[in-house]
Amino acid sequence: DQQVKQNSPSLSVQEGRISILNCDYTNSMFDYFLWYKKYPAEGPTFLISISSIKDKNEDGRFTVFLNKSAKHLSLHIVPSQPGDSAVYFCAASARNTGNQFYFGTGTSLTVIP
Amino acid sequence: DAGVIQSPRHEVTEMGQEVTLRCKPISGHNSLFWYRQTMMRGLELLIYFNNNVPIDDSGMPEDRFSAKMPNASFSTLKIQPSEPRDSAVYFCASNGGSSYEQYFGPGTRLTVT
Numbered sequence: 141d142q143q144v145k146q147n148s149p150s151l152s153v154q155e156g157r158i159s160i161l162n163c164d165y166t167n168s169m170f171d172y173f174l175w176y177k178k179y180p181a182e183g184p185t186f187l188i189s190i191s192s193i194k195d196k197n198e199d200g201r202f203t204v205f206l207n208k209s210a211k212h213l214s215l216h217i218v219p220s221q222p223g224d225s226a227v228y229f230c231a232a233s234a235r236n237t238g239n240q241f242y243f244g245t246g247t248s249l250t251v252i253p
Numbered sequence: 254d255a256g257v258i259q260s261p262r263h264e265v266t267e268m269g270q271e272v273t274l275r276c277k278p279i280s281g282h283n284s285l286f287w288y289r290q291t292m293m294r295g296l297e298l299l300i301y302f303n304n305n306v307p308i309d310d311s312g313m314p315e316d317r318f319s320a321k322m323p324n325a326s327f328s329t330l331k332i333q334p335s336e337p338r339d340s341a342v343y344f345c346a347s348n349g350g351s352s353y354e355q356y357f358g359p360g361t362r363l364t365v366t
Contacts, residue, residue, distance in 0.1 A: 186355070238309070
């Protein structure tokens, strides 16, 4: 049973434009959300996170938005660069129940030069 | 900091053979996680340890899989006997101290023929 879902397996965006990656979750106990980026033949690397007490967190070109009522979060990359081409995983955690993260299936982003 | 170290990076074995994957977490991290990446399920948590003690092994697919953490700097994931459907990339991750985010190793790509 997939508690975190990324319904778009792939996304292509022109360089300089905005990339929007989406993620939905089912467990209302989740209170901490993260995005990881993964290049081929490497492990995922942490990109940005957001706590459920916020609805937005920004770090340079990357912004994560959280809509708790819809159980939805999104990652915006502006402007997109070719080096952003990677697989992006959304993850969620209920920190008061343990250290466990639940990951989505990933979205492969291709930024076209 | 060397990061999370996994070995081997690639493993090709025949069905029925025993496979052992190894992980060295980041020094000072007290939690260790084993994941399996597949196209269908994304990053799937198999088991995690806290202070060398297994906390949640509900993700271990069946009795053929076992994991140990004899000390704070070493963990193994064993598959015996291996089957072709075990072919996947296996990641180890760790966190702890002031870091809630998990840090991943480069993964072991397992192919069972």
